[in-house]
Amino acid sequence: MGACPKPDVSMLYAYMSCFPYVLAILLFIVTLITRRISHIKLSAVIGSSYVIGDKIVKKILQSTR
Secondary structure (H helix, E strand, O other), X not given: OOOOOOOOOOHHHXXXXXXXXXXXXXXXXXXXXXXXXXXXXXXXXXXXXXXXXXXXXXXXXXXXX
């Protein structure tokens, strides 16, 4: 995961892949400011999905190549 483009991928795709990270950072900032329980729960779900996606699923997909 990340915004580093492969040599055969356009820069538009690279910039579009940054949006989930920007949204997660903005949500985290909003959570720090508002401290609502719904924002805290949503931040926890997004954080855990990132860990699962980046650490576990990425290794599974790379091992099948």
